[in-house]
Amino acid sequence: MSSKDQILKSIRNKIVPAADLPSIDQDWIQYEDPLAQFSEVLGMVGGAVEVVNGPEELAQKLAEIPAYSQAKKTVSCIAGLAGSVNLNDIEDPHDLEDIDYAVVPGEFAVAENGAVFVTDAKIRHRVIMFIPQHIALVIACPDGNVNDAVVSNMAQAYERLVWDSNHFGCFISGPSKTADIEQSLVIGAHGARSLHVFFLK
Amino acid sequence: MSAVKNYDHPTNADRFNQDQARTHWHDSSLWFIREKRDRMARSLPEWETLRATASQIKAHTVGKLADYLEEFERNATARGVKVHWAKDADEHNRIVLELLQKHNAKRIVKSKSMLTEECHLNPWLEKHGIEVVDTDLGERIVQLRQEPPSHIVMPAIHLKKEDVSDTFHEHLQTEQGNYDPNYLTESARQHLRQKFVQADVGITGVNFAIAETGGLVVCTNEGNADLGVSLPKVHIACMGIEKLIPRVEHLGIFLRLLARSATGQPITTYSSHFHGPVEGGELHIVLVDNGRSELMQSDDFRNSLKCIRCGACMNTCPVYRRSGGHSYAATVPGPIGSILNPLRDAKHHKSLPFACTLCGSCSDVCPVKINLHEQLLTLRSEVNHRKQLPMSKTFPMKLASWVFQRPGLYAWLGGIGKFFLRTMPRFLIYNALNPWGRNREMPAAPKESFRQMYAQRKKAKKNDPS
Structure with a gap:
């Protein structure tokens, strides 16, 4: 008998009382101003938020960030914003090791925890979300309505997501961090040392 | 150790x-x-609802675990994932080693996985000439010190920054006596970046696996799991069979609870959802029982x-x-x-x-x-x-039970006890025979016992019947 069969048999041999699956359609928290809540929580976890009108203002605001303006190598996955390295020209993701700043699209934001959902659906190398020294996530708000791009809670977040394809998806909440040395919070463990979220109107 | x-x-x-x-x-x-x-x-006003819902989802899942495991395997396989089954730690370790040998992998980066700790995967792989680097900062610290983690979320919580500094000075040649957590973390970042870039295969644990989609979720704050499996082409994820949840929407419950309960964060920095391998790569999932199915038997x-x-x-x-x-x-x-x-x-x-x-x-x-x-x-x-x-626990209980069954003896011993507490020098009361008193003071002896008080009250009532 294979290990699989042995494990399944061992499980099926046990008499376990059946329990119904609970409804997750409940009265979960709703914020009056989801963007304000998102900004506050993201601030708490070390990130920052800006609302910008169009790619030009995005470029302007990015230029005000020293980590961006001083970056030697940048990647942009945002239409209308140039980067010095084109992700699609890179064959081996290891070649992205020295990227200083990446600007990557985010799908939407979650107010309760300051997270932004990102996916590699249109990004050739998913490591670009983790390997640059600094990162900005840009969330497009097509009708100019920022609040459409922010859900209040995680239940709403999963309502927006589909998992038909094999794409990688990740909730990112702030820059990489650790408190493994005496509970002292240090920003910039392995991933990004800073994280900016832009809502692009 | x-x-x-x-x-x-x-x-x-x-x-x-x-x-x-x-x-x-x-x-x-x-x-x-x-x-x-x-x-x-x-x-969160709904905190208790979240707990109750999570508990119920898990109770339901355990009740149908075999079905969900099969559903998970089916859906993961359809996405090109290779699912492996391991009855115990040895089989888990053999599967991982075979996969690594097949890919001629010599250098491995591993994010935090209590399952691989439980299976003692690291020493097994090292014995076979494979370098395993734990990439979670806390785990790397204890790995360099050749200690096991002392906490499942914060593996180095028992260490002070001075200890970490000494360890890093010895292994990573950091400045002696520099205890700044920023400096130490930065040094580890530089050291581990090299390891990430050199790695042939990335191993991770699993926080949640989803039967409905065949996907899995890994949560970290440092981004080490993601870096570890986004550079190499092969990702091996090791999980206990109890990590399964039925539907992807259930993550909307569990991810709200996990980090808040663990470290008081609203969510971990990275909550990564893996569905299938990267293009041209491989994703292996090892489902491990190792005694878990036995626990299901007992109410x-x-x-x-x-x-x-x-x-x-x-x-x-x-x-x-x-x-x-x-x-x-x-x-x-x-x-x-x-x-x-x-x-x-x-x-x-x-x-x-x-x-x-x-x-x-x-x-x-x-x-x-x-x-x-x-x-x-x-x-x-x-x-x-x-x-x-041990006798030290059973004998006093037996003795107490024997005394309690003899009310006269109990009352007499109570009197003696009070007398001793009041009059005897400390060394006669606080000694090896009294482990209770090792770190505690005995209660002050009351003037009278309850029986004495009760008898007096009765007597007083008799004398003054009004």
Whole structure:
């Protein structure tokens, strides 16, 4: 008998009382101003938020960030914003090791925890979300309505997501961090040392 | 680590407590996290609904675990994932080694996985000439020190920055005497970046696997799991079979609970969803039983399979906080470990159910509402039934029972006790025969016993019937 069969048999041999699956359609928290809540929580976890009108203002605001303006190598996955390295020209993701700043699209934001959902659906190398020294996530708000791009809670977040394809998806909440040395919070463990979220109107 | 492993919790806890200042520091570090958790819990009006829902989802899943495992395998396989099944730790280790050998992998980066700790994967791979680097900062620190983690979420919580600095100075050639956590973390970042870039294969644990989609979720704050599996083409994810949840929407419950309970964060920095391998790469998932299916049998202990390994029970436990994770001599310490370990290895871990004050704080904070303290109490009677209790526990109980059955003798001994407490010098009361009095004062002897007071009251009433 294979290990699989042995494990399944061992499980099926046990008499376990059946329990119904609970409804997750409940009265979960709703914020009056989801963007304000998102900004506050993201601030708490070390990130920052800006609302910008169009790619030009995005470029302007990015230029005000020293980590961006001083970056030697940048990647942009945002239409209308140039980067010095084109992700699609890179064959081996290891070649992205020295990227200083990446600007990557985010799908939407979650107010309760300051997270932004990102996916590699249109990004050739998913490591670009983790390997640059600094990162900005840009969330497009097509009708100019920022609040459409922010859900209040995680239940709403999963309502927006589909998992038909094999794409990688990740909730990112702030820059990489650790408190493994005496509970002292240090920003910039392995991933990004800073994280900016832009809502692009 | 000592050569001979001592499993006795009181002995190990005693050793930990020899440095009182450090014990106090450890205690308050963990309480600080417990308080952060409380603030997070209070920030959500639906906190208790979340706990109840999570608990119910897990109860449901355990009841249909075999079906869900098959569903998971089917859906994962359809996405090009290779699913492996391992009955025990040995089989798990063999599967991982074979995969690594097939890819001629020599250098491995591994993110935090308590399952691979439980299976002792690292020494096994090292024995076969493979370099395994733990990439979680806390785990890297204890790995360099050749220690096991002392906490499942914060593996180096028992160490001070001076210890980390010394370890890094020895292994990573950092500046001697530089204790700045920023400097030390930055040094580890540089050191581990090299390891990430050189790695042939990335191994991760799994926080949740989803039957409905065949996907899995890995949560980190550092981004080490993602870096570790986004550069190499091969990702091996190792998980206990209890990590399964039925539907992807259930993550909307569990991800809200996990980080808030674990470290008092609203969510981990990275909550990564892997569905299928990267283009041109491979994703392997090893499903491990290693005693878990046996736990399903017992009505008393089945609930422990709900555990999502957040560590909240450790942070709140007055015994864990004051005895340190290593005193449990097991991969998973604290209240949940004091249940899981004796159930798996009753002989060695028999002292763990007693590493508990039965205060119930663990059950109060558990995000999936495991009745931890009740299970610990039940386990104590199992230890007794197995005749594993030491004489120091059984004999006084027998003696007390014998005395309680003789009211006259009890009253007489009570009088003697009061007399002794009042008149005897300290060394006659506080000595080796009185372990209670080692760290505590005995109560002050009352003037009269209850019987005496009652008799006097009766007498007074008789004299004054009004």
